[in-house]
Amino acid sequence: MDKLKTVGQPVRKKDAMALLLGKPVYMDDIVPQNCLVVKVLRSPHAHALIEEINTDVAQKVPGVVAVYTYKDVPQKRFTMAGQTYPEPSPYDRLILDQRLRFVGDAVAIVAAEDEAAADKALKLIKVKYQVLEAVLDPHEALDGPILVHPEDNWRSLCPVGADNKRNLCASEVCSDGDVEDVLSHCDYVIDHIYHTPACNQAMMETFRTYTEMDPYGRLHVISSTQIVFHVRRILANALDIPKSKIHVEKPRIGGGFGAKQTVVAEIYPAFVTWKTGRAAKMIYTREESLIASSPRHDMEVHVRLGASKDGTIRAIDVYTLSNTGAYGEHGPTTVGLSGHKSIPLYTGNLEAFRFAYDVVYTNRQSAGAYRGYGATQGIFAVESAVNELADKLGLDPVAIREKNMVREGQVMPAYYNEKTNACALDRCMSRCAQLFGWKEKFPVRDMGNGKVRAAGVAMAMQGSGISGVDVGSATIKLSDEGFYNLSIGAADMGTGCDTILAQMAAECLDCPVDNIAVFGADSDASPYDSGSYASSTTYVTGKAVERACQQLKENLCAIAAQMLECKPEDVEFTGQGVRRLDGGGEVSLMDIATKSMCGNEIPVQVTYTHSSPVSPPPFMVGMVELEVDKETGGVEVLNYVAVVDCGTPINPNLARVQTEGGIVQGIGMALFEGITYDEKGNLLENSLMQYKIPTRLDMGHLRVEFESSYEPTGPFGAKSIGEIVINTPSPAIAHAIFRATGVWHRELPITPEKVLMGMKAKG
Amino acid sequence: MELKLTLNGRAVAASVEADTLLIDFLRAQGCLSVKRGCETANCGLCTVLMDGTPVLSCSVLALRAAGHHIQTLEGLQEEAADFAAFIADQGAEQCGFCNPGFVMNTVALLRENPDPTDDEIRAYLAGNLCRCSGYEGQLRGIRAYLDHKKGRG
Numbered sequence: 001m002d003k004l005k006t007v008g009q010p011v012r013k014k015d016a017m018a019l020l021l022g023k024p025v026y027m028d029d030i031v032p033q034n035c036l037v038v039k040v041l042r043s044p045h046a047h048a049l050i051e052e053i054n055t056d057v058a059q060k061v062p063g064v065v066a067v068y069t070y071k072d073v074p075q076k077r078f079t080m081a082g083q084t085y086p087e088p089s090p091y092d093r094l095i096l097d098q099r100l101r102f103v104g105d106a107v108a109i110v111a112a113e114d115e116a117a118a119d120k121a122l123k124l125i126k127v128k129y130q131v132l133e134a135v136l137d138p139h140e141a142l143d144g145p146i147l148v149h150p151e152d153n154w155r156s157l158c159p160v161g162a163d164n165k166r167n168l169c170a171s172e173v174c175s176d177g178d179v180e181d182v183l184s185h186c187d188y189v190i191d192h193i194y195h196t197p198a199c200n201q202a203m204m205e206t207f208r209t210y211t212e213m214d215p216y217g218r219l220h221v222i223s224s225t226q227i228v229f230h231v232r233r234i235l236a237n238a239l240d241i242p243k244s245k246i247h248v249e250k251p252r253i254g255g256g257f258g259a260k261q262t263v264v265a266e267i268y269p270a271f272v273t274w275k276t277g278r279a280a281k282m283i284y285t286r287e288e289s290l291i292a293s294s295p296r297h298d299m300e301v302h303v304r305l306g307a308s309k310d311g312t313i314r315a316i317d318v319y320t321l322s323n324t325g326a327y328g329e330h331g332p333t334t335v336g337l338s339g340h341k342s343i344p345l346y347t348g349n350l351e352a353f354r355f356a357y358d359v360v361y362t363n364r365q366s367a368g369a370y371r372g373y374g375a376t377q378g379i380f381a382v383e384s385a386v387n388e389l390a391d392k393l394g395l396d397p398v399a400i401r402e403k404n405m406v407r408e409g410q411v412m413p414a415y416y417n418e419k420t421n422a423c424a425l426d427r428c429m430s431r432c433a434q435l436f437g438w439k440e441k442f443p444v445r446d447m448g449n450g451k452v453r454a455a456g457v458a459m460a461m462q463g464s465g466i467s468g469v470d471v472g473s474a475t476i477k478l479s480d481e482g483f484y485n486l487s488i489g490a491a492d493m494g495t496g497c498d499t500i501l502a503q504m505a506a507e508c509l510d511c512p513v514d515n516i517a518v519f520g521a522d523s524d525a526s527p528y529d530s531g532s533y534a535s536s537t538t539y540v541t542g543k544a545v546e547r548a549c550q551q552l553k554e555n556l557c558a559i560a561a562q563m564l565e566c567k568p569e570d571v572e573f574t575g576q577g578v579r580r581l582d583g584g585g586e587v588s589l590m591d592i593a594t595k596s597m598c599g600n601e602i603p604v605q606v607t608y609t610h611s612s613p614v615s616p617p618p619f620m621v622g623m624v625e626l627e628v629d630k631e632t633g634g635v636e637v638l639n640y641v642a643v644v645d646c647g648t649p650i651n652p653n654l655a656r657v658q659t660e661g662g663i664v665q666g667i668g669m670a671l672f673e674g675i676t677y678d679e680k681g682n683l684l685e686n687s688l689m690q691y692k693i694p695t696r697l698d699m700g701h702l703r704v705e706f707e708s709s710y711e712p713t714g715p716f717g718a719k720s721i722g723e724i725v726i727n728t729p730s731p732a733i734a735h736a737i738f739r740a741t742g743v744w745h746r747e748l749p750i751t752p753e754k755v756l757m758g759m760k761a762k763g
Numbered sequence: 764m765e766l767k768l769t770l771n772g773r774a775v776a777a778s779v780e781a782d783t784l785l786i787d788f789l790r791a792q793g794c795l796s797v798k799r800g801c802e803t804a805n806c807g808l809c810t811v812l813m814d815g816t817p818v819l820s821c822s823v824l825a826l827r828a829a830g831h832h833i834q835t836l837e838g839l840q841e842e843a844a845d846f847a848a849f850i851a852d853q854g855a856e857q858c859g860f861c862n863p864g865f866v867m868n869t870v871a872l873l874r875e876n877p878d879p880t881d882d883e884i885r886a887y888l889a890g891n892l893c894r895c896s897g898y899e900g901q902l903r904g905i906r907a908y909l910d911h912k913k914g915r916g
Contacts, residue, residue: 010852010854012851012852012854013851013854013856015859016850016851016854016856017844017847017848017851018859019856019858019859019862020843020844020847020850020851020856020859020862020866021796021836021840021843021844021847021866022795022796022797022835022836022837022862022863022866023796024795024796025859026798026860028795029795033791201894202894203858203860203894203895204798204800204806204808204858204860204861204892204893204894204895205798205800205858205860206800252858252859253858254798254858254859254860255857255858255860255894255895256858257894285802286800286801286802286803287802493858494856494857494858494859494860494895495857496854496857651854653852653853653854653900654854656854656900657853657854657855657857657895657896657897657900659897660896660897660898660899660900661857661894661895661896661897662897663897664897664898665894665897687801687802687803687805688800688801688803688805688806688892689803689805693892693894695889695890695892696885696888696889696891696893696898696901696902697885697886697889699897699898699899701899702897702899
């Protein structure tokens with residue numbers, strides 16, 4: 001292959017300077033400030049029925065335009081999960097419901113001329129609640145006496161093993177080989193339950209949406225979303241109006257991490273605008289974003305891992321109990337990754353596996369999609385179990401992984417029998433050990449001042465898009481003077497996909513990145529794309545860009561051939577234009593663009609749509625060095641080294657920052673972040689004061705490198721990077737804390753209190 | 764109530780409520796770089812300069828700014844662009860929503876301490892949360908700017 005010019009370069013993000021200099025590019029910066037302000041009254045009870053609701057006084061507050069209750073909304077259930085139709089997530093929502101299912105569930109919607117009037121009206125809505133007993137513990141949910149969704153119009157569109165009359169959102173068992181038989185013949189079986197509580201994406205821009213009626217009588221939605229096309233369908237379902245009546249676009253997005261793969265804020269202003277005809281906006285407070293949104297699924301993962309004395313891992317049995325909370329968004333799908341993206345890491349010698357799960361409803365905040373999407377939870381469990389095994393056998397945890405890890409060319413029975421076309425996990429491990437200094441750092445070091453230093457390790461994988469489902473499209477157009485327009489439906493949420501897709505186009509078209517103007521995403525104007533989630537954009541949409549550019553080049557050659565009075569096969573594309581192979585002339589892109597607008601019938605705009613039957617996993621190794629204070633239980637991360645195989649890094653800068661950002665989120669999840677509830681179902685971490693995300697003092701020093709493989713089905717050999725990077729910190733940190741203290745922590749986050757109490761209990 | 768102050772070098776007189784927060788006043792004045800990330804003074808997104816000192820505009824009443832000089836990123840574009848370009852070269856802006864607050868605080872840092880160590884940078888900016896970048900790229904960018912300046916000077 002020719003040397004790449006643009007792909008693989010650390011190109012600056014196209015919007016970087018605008019963002020750094022604070023230009024007004026986000027939803028609340030660009031919409032009219034005189035629109036209605038929409039607010040939601042939230043349930044103070046975990047489970048209740050609205051007996052009476054009186055909005056008369058609230059409606060009389062000056063400036064209040066409308067107050068809506070469950071009596072005013074369509075009665076067709078829908079899901080807010082941004083997934084391809086038919087969604088695996090059950091249709092269990094109404095815009096407003098008489099039954100309230102968690103503290104924070106929507107009771108009423110207020111629209112007012114300003115925020116003060118809306119706030120005042122919220123206080124004046126009189127509600128008589130019939131408070132019901134709540135089911136908060138996921139262990140008591142399945143087949144328990146309290147039903148979260150007893151309603152008859154609850155629907156599950158896909159065969160995911162759901163039954164609302166059992167509080168069951170999904171269930172499944174799958175296996176390969178006889179796991180019980182192999183386990184019974186293993187020398188050692190590690191058998192533990194690992195718990196990852198819900199945690200929050202905490203993107204800096206909270207959920208927000210603006211809606212207005214356009215001149216054609218359509219609902220125009222500007223939303224901070226990862227999924228413009230899914231938003232269109234979901235709003236149409238919620239409002240019970242035709243999809244043709246809705247137009248959704250996204251501006252710059254202040255972070256998503258999966259949170260904005262669920263329709264969280266959109267339905268409220270959309271309903272107000274549809275009813276009143278007035279422009280409206282809803283901006284979630286930070287508290288709302290923390291208590292009534294779409295956090296990671298709380299999962300309990302039971303791992304039984306069987307091995308022989310020499311460390312050969314022969315069988316893995318995983319059972320996951322996932323708590324989807326009050327509604328089922330992403331419930332049936334996140335759970336699958338807890339097994340399908342943890343067990344295959346040990347394909348090497350695996351004789352049998354079984355993976356089973358139940359996903360249950362409870363009266364807690366509804367969960368959703370968060371970077372890692374279940375893989376993070378499963379990998380914490382399986383990687384911890386492998387570290388426990390290594391300790392039990394007295395083997396080096398790096399060596400035990402090298403002995404059992406999946407290798408290139410292997411078929412992974414636990415990963416839908418996909419084959420690893422590209423896998424540099426072995427190289428990631430050896431490089432990471434070398435960079436980190438594993439041999440020197442793995443031995444526990446007492447620093448002599450009450451502090452102990454220790455190290456931990458973990459591996460991870462993820463996918464690249466949803467195989468056979470995700471669709472990515474790209475439209476590439478030659479415009480005046482020979483520049484190109486690239487239109488996409490994928491959503492750049494800060495990750496830089498607008499730029500890396502432009503890099504791919506520039507590579508194909510042999511031009512500078514500046515010659516590619518990127519547009520996206522808009523449900524009317526962009527070609528269809530499932531949206532930016534499931535680590536799909538680089539791999540799926542990237543391939544669509546590559547193919548669209550190939551087709552465009554052919555079309556440009558055809559036009560040029562007419563101009564040069566020869567056959568299309570007698571010319572070649574040069575980047576600056578098209579020339580005759582016989583040296584008999586050349587036309588510039590500008591000439592072709594000019595020609596394309598005069599007496600031309602060959603399109604200079606091409607759309608290509610791509611979907612992949614496979615989802616090639618990226619792989620990664622992370623190693624952490626930390627220091628435990630034996631007096632306080634405090635844990636300080638000193639060094640984190642990661643080596644990632646994402647196939648070809650399209651933009652090494654952006655891939656690196658993705659990795660660093662994911663690692664720091666993972667450190668937060670491991671050490672500080674976790675959602676807890678009181679006995680009444682109140683969520684306790686309802687501000688950034690209580691929900692502590694890492695600052696730049698909490699992360700130590702990061703070092704990231706790439707060990708590239710070449711994925712033949714991806715654009716330029718690329719796989720994905722966005723999600724995998726959050727998966728190693730939890731197991732690696734739990735490992736290092738065990739090394740320092742002799743105590744395994746099987747529940748996150750591992751707070752100083754837990755570390756100290758663990759050491760005391762051990763004596 | 765009547766409020767008079769200097770905003771990005773320009774005299775401004777406006778009528779505000781007694782409980783209007785500085786952040787809301789500034790956004791209403793068109794300073795849309797000022798972002799709200801929380802309601803509890805934890806994120807640093809709304810950082811602006813009051814008489815050259817960084818303050819969280821979500822925790823200052825607009826009337827407290829009476830008679831003072833407020834600067835937002837709108838008023839410091841050139842000074843910020845100088846080092847911001849180096850952060851852009853790391854790809855560390857990411858979603859960008861935290862950038863104005865972080866950039867404002869970096870302006871304050873570099874005015875106060877033109878040659879900070881890495882630890883001094885981390886400590887000064889500790890109150891500016893970022894959920895995307897993992898912070899390391901921001902540090903690399905500032906370090907590259909400082910190195911560049913030394914080479915130049």
